Amino acid sequence: MHYPTASLTAAGTAPTEDRAISLRRIYDQVLERQPYHHERLQLAKAELAFLAGKLGVRRFLKDLGQSAVYLEAFYFTSSNLKFIERCFKHFMGRAPVDQQEMRLCCDLLMKHGVSAFILSLLDSEEYRKAFGCFTVPHPRQLAHHLSPRAFWESHVLNQEQLGQRGEVVPTLVWHQLGLDCNAGTCRPREVVAVGPTAAAPQEVPAAAASRAGQMHRPLTPKSTPIARR
Numbered sequence: 001m002h003y004p005t006a007s008l009t010a011a012g013t014a015p016t017e018d019r020a021i022s023l024r025r026i027y028d029q030v031l032e033r034q035p036y037h038h039e040r041l042q043l044a045k046a047e048l049a050f051l052a053g054k055l056g057v058r059r060f061l062k063d064l065g066q067s068a069v070y071l072e073a074f075y076f077t078s079s080n081l082k083f084i085e086r087c088f089k090h091f092m093g094r095a096p097v098d099q100q101e102m103r104l105c106c107d108l109l110m111k112h113g114v115s116a117f118i119l120s121l122l123d124s125e126e127y128r129k130a131f132g133c134f135t136v137p138h139p140r141q142l143a144h145h146l147s148p149r150a151f152w153e154s155h156v157l158n159q160e161q162l163g164q165r166g167e168v169v170p171t172l173v174w175h176q177l178g179l180d181c182n183a184g185t186c187r188p189r190e191v192v193a194v195g196p197t198a199a200a201p202q203e204v205p206a207a208a209a210s211r212a213g214q215m216h217r218p219l220t221p222k223s224t225p226i227a228r229r
Contacts, residue, residue: 008136012053019051025136026057030064030090031073039069056133058122061091065118075114080106084117091121093130093140 010022027034035043046063049055055063064070065087074086084105088096096102109117121127131137 007131007138009134010057010136011134012056014053016051019053022057022136023047023050025138026060026064029137030061030070032090035069042069043067057136058127058131058133061137062119062122065091065122066115071114080109084109087118087121089139091118091137092127093137 008022008025010019014022024034040047043064046055046060046067050057050060075083078086081102084102085096088094096105105117105120108120127137130140
């Protein structure tokens with residue numbers, strides 16, 4: 001899927017046709033696809049309010065990010081660190097800057113839950129300056145990056161197809177370990193065989209490749225609704 005970098009704004013006065021285009025762009029950015037029929041039924045109330053101009057983009061994203069549709073697609077199927085990375089991609093248009101930012105977000109997620117973490121992104125000063133209340137989030141070309149690695153992280157993450165690199169190891173981790181996770185299973189990038197009896201490289205499941213990425217989450221049953229703010 002191609003992720004456009006051009007901004008798209010849907011103010012409250014925008015006609016319904018323009019808001020419908022914005023809605024499709026939101027799904028492409030946040031779900032990385034269009035919702036299935038049964039998912040649209042779950043999102044119908046928020047969709048109708050958005051199309052009628054009663055919700056802005058940021059307010060709709062708060063509903064979408066805390067919905068069962070988003071959580072089923074990205075939270076319950078991923079490690080905490082992979083989920084955090086995807087949230088940065090979907091809502092902030094960039095990758096986490098470094099391990100420190102990842103640790104702070106992981107601490108917030110584990111102590112206060114999914115809703116608190118997602119709202120912290122959407123209510124942040126960075127989000128307000130980048131997208132405001134009415135602009136659809138998109139991959140950002142920042143004016144400057146803290147390092148060449150930070151630029152590379154965002155570039156790779158924004159080009160990543162859903163499930164392309166598994167559900168556990170975030171981009172920030174797998175390249176530091178010298179692994180290739182492009183097929184969803186992590187393995188060393190290069191293995192030089194020595195002699196005719198050298199063993200073939202053994203694939204390392206993503207879950208075992210990054211124990212740091214598979215951090216424990218709060219014991220919240222899958223059926224328990226996430227509290228909204």
